Amino acid sequence: MNMNATILGELLFFLFLLVPVFGYISYRLGIKKTTNPKTVAFVGAALSLFPLFGLIFIAVLALKSDVSK
Numbered sequence: 001m002n003m004n005a006t007i008l009g010e011l012l013f014f015l016f017l018l019v020p021v022f023g024y025i026s027y028r029l030g031i032k033k034t035t036n037p038k039t040v041a042f043v044g045a046a047l048s049l050f051p052l053f054g055l056i057f058i059a060v061l062a063l064k065s066d067v068s069k
Helices: 005-033 037-047 051-063
Strands: none
Touching: 005 037, 005 051, 037 051
């Protein structure tokens, strides 16, 4: 079985760069915008596997009004 280096590079890019970055951004926004930031961070990290959906999720989260404490 041949393994294409491009596929391996894309997989590593998504898993080691995009998932933590989108998860962290979602968590930081989730602290101010929701009552359950860990769930928001998980959803943001999961959606980072499809970068367009991840960006849309972060944009919607950023535009959401803050939760008062």
